[in-house]
Amino acid sequence: MNSINISFAVFVFLISLLAMLRIRNISHAKAYNPGYGSQRMCRACGSITPRAEACCLQCGKPLPVI
Numbered sequence: 001m002n003s004i005n006i007s008f009a010v011f012v013f014l015i016s017l018l019a020m021l022r023i024r025n026i027s028h029a030k031a032y033n034p035g036y037g038s039q040r041m042c043r044a045c046g047s048i049t050p051r052a053e054a055c056c057l058q059c060g061k062p063l064p065v066i
Contacts, residue, residue, distance in 0.1 A: 038050065038051050039051060040063060042056035042058065042059060042061065042063060043064070044056065044059050044061045045058050045059040045061070047059070049063060
């Protein structure tokens with residue numbers, strides 16, 4: 001093999017590696033969504049309340065601890 005073939009093989013390998021890493025990062029970015037699950041619904045009145053709250057902001061009833 002001459003140096004051109006070796007250089008081309010290394011170039012293709014690096015491009016393939018970069019593409020695989022980008023695909024992996026994109027799939028991880030889609031899997032992690034910080035806003036998902038940050039709210040919950042009150043069983044008594046149906047209002048949406050932040051997960052950090054212990055009681056419903058609308059009716060004041062305690063939210064279940066999960």
